[in-house]
Amino acid sequence: MRLLLLFFFLSLLFVLPVNATSRKTMLSGVHGDQRVMPKSCRACHRGMRMVIRNEEQTCLNCHGSPVKRQRMIAAGYLRDSGRLQLSNIESELRKPYNHPVLTVRGVHNKDEILPETIVNAARHSECVDCHEPHQVSAGRPLSGIPGKRVGNFTTDVTEEYQLCYKCHGNSANLPVDSSDKQLEFRPTNKSYHPIEAEGANAYVVSLKPPYVARKERPGDISIIKCTDCHGNDNTNGPKGPHGSIYRGLLVANYEMEDGRSESTYAYALCYRCHDRTSLLNDESFPYHSLHILGNRGKNLPGTSCFTCHDAHGSSSNPFLISFNPEVVEMNRDGKRQFKAQGVTTRHGSCALKCHGVEHEPKSY
Template sequence: MVKKKVFIMNIVILFLISSSLNANSGIKRPHGDESKLLKGCASCHKGHGIYNTPMLSVRKELFCFKCHGHSIYVENAKRSGDIANDVKTEDIQKEFEKPYHHPIEKTGIHRYDEIIPEVDGAMPRHSDCVDCHHHHYVKKENKMSGIRGINKDGVKVRITSEYELCFKCHSYSANLPSNQTNKAEILNPSNPSFHPIIAPGTNTDVPSLIPPLSTSSLIKCTDCHNNDEPSGPKGPHGSIYKYILSKNYTTIDSSEGPFQYELCYSCHRRSSILSNESFQLHNLHISNVGTSCRTCHNPHGSIQYTHLIDFNRATVMPSKSMQLEYRDLGIRAGQCFLNCHGHEHDPAVYPSAISGTILHKPSFQPKRFPSRR
C-alpha cells in the first residue's frame, strides 16, 4: 500500500515538474517545451512502469539517442510524434562510437540513488548521460544546469565552473583506477605549479603563450578534452585521440613535429619552444633526442615542482645516486637528478635564458633513447 502511494506521488510530482520547468526564468528549457516535445512528458515517459524507475520507453543507456543519436532514430521520433519536425539535434551517439569515450555503454550500473564521488571502491567505473546533464533542467545556454558538482576540497556545490562537474568522477572517487590521479589535488592552486583551471597560474614568465592567452588566463577542462572534430558536437563525449583529447598528444619519446604535440602547440607557440625562449635546452631535448613533453611535464599540474615538472617514470629513472628530483634555481634555471635518454644527470644544471649565465652546460649530445615501458 505504501509503495502504491509513493508511486502515485511520483506521478503527481512528474506532472508538477513538467508544469514548472519553464515557470521561473522565462527561458524555455528544451525538455519542457511542448512545441518541441509534442506529447509533453509522454514523449519520454511511459504512462505506466516499474516502481522506482524513470519509466522510459527504451533502456536508459540508449534512450537519449532517440533524439540525440543517428538520423534514423531522430526521424523515427518525429514520425511517432514525440518531437516536432523542426527540431534539430546533434548526433551525440556518433561520438560515443569513437575509440575513446565516456563509458556509457556499461549497463545496469548507474543507480538513481548513487553517491558521487563514489564511496564504494568495488563499484565499477561507469558514466551516464544524466551524470553530466539534468534531463529536465538542461538548457542550450547551460548544459550543466540542475547538476551539482564537487569543488577542489571534495564538497558538493552548485556548479559555477566546468571543472566542478568533472571532479564528480575524476577527484575523490573511492574507485579511482590506480593509473589515474585525483585531479582536484593535482590542479589545486596551492601546488607549486598547475594548469590554470581553478585559478590563474603563479608563473608570470611563459613566453610561449599564444594570445589572447596570458599568464592571468583561466582555461577549462574542455579546452583539452573535447571532440576531435572542430565542427562536431562540443564536449568530452568521445574522440579518436586517447584521453578524449581534442588534438594529438604523444606521450612517448618520438620525433618532434607539429602533429606530435598538436595539443600543446594549441596554446604554446611551437617556434618559441624550439627556439629555447623559456628553456635553453628545449630544442635539444625535443628535436635532437626526441623527448616527449610528457617525459618532463604533467599536463595537469605538479604537487612537487614548479613548471609542471613531474617526470614520467615510463621513461625517466633515478640517477646513479638514486635520486629522481628537480630543483628550481630561479628564472629559467634548474637542475635535474635522474637518468634519461641514455645519460646520467647527477645533476645536470641548466642555465638561465634571461641572464645568459651558464651554470653548467651539459657536455654530452644525447642519443635518441627509446622509452622504457
C-alpha cells in the same frame, strides 16, 4: 496569454504524479520548449511509471542517428521547424576513446551520491550523470546537475570541473591506473594548468591568444577547462567529452612515448595553446629544442613533453615538471630531481640520468 500559459502549467502539475520531487516536475530549459517537444514529458516518459532505466536509448532517440530522429518527428515527439540543430552523440560515443555510456548501462541510480565511497562500486557514466534532462538549457548543458555533497547540502554544479571531480576526484572506486584529479589541479600546488584558479606562473612566454602570456592587468585571466583538452577531436562536431579518435579522450594528438620525432602533429595538443616556434626557439627553457628534437650528431633521439611535464599539475615542482620514470632514471647519486631558481629567473638544475647521459646535476 500569460494567464492561459500559467493555467496550462498548473493543470500539467495535477496530471503528473504527486510523489515526484518538485525539482523534477519542473521541466524548464530546452526540453520544456513545447514548440520543439510538443508532447513534453511523454517524449521520454512512456506509460505511467516515471522511473527510467537505460535512459541513454531514450536520449539517443533524438540525440542519435538521423534515422531515429526522423521516427521521433514522425511520431510527433519532436518538431523540426527548420532551426533544430541536433547532433549525433551516439557516433561520438562509438569512437575508440570515450566515456563508457553505451557499454556500461543501468548502473546509475537517481539517488546515488558521488564521489563514490564504496570501493568496489561499478564505475559508470550515463547521460543523466552529466546532464539533468529536466533542466538542460541552451548553452548550459550541465544545468541542474548536483555537485559534491558537503554535510547535508549539495549545490548545483557551477563549474565544469566540479562535475568531473565527482568521478575523477576522491572516488573510492577509481581504477588502479587512475589518480585523484582534484589533487593535481589544487591551486596550492607548485604548478598546475589553470582550471580552478589562475596559474602559478605570471609569464608563460609561449602562450598563444586568447590566453595572456604576461599578466599585467588584474582582468587578464587565463583559465582553461578540462574539455579544452578532453573532448571531440572534430572541432566542428558536438562539444563535450563523449568521444575522440585520440588516446586519452584528448581533443588532439599527443605522443607520450620517448624517441618520437617532433612535428606539429606529434604534440598537437600542446601546440594548440603554446606556440611551437617559441618553444623550439628556446624562449623559456634554453634546452627545449635539444631535448624535443634530439641531437643527431650524438645520435640521441628526441623526447616527448610527457617525459618532463605533467599535463595536469605537480605538487612538488614548478613548471609542471614531473619526470616520467619509465624514461628518466636516477643518476649515480640516486637522484631524480628538478630544482628551479625561481619562476622568473629561467635558471635551474636537473639531477638525473636520461638516454645514458648523467646529470649530476646539469644547470641552465
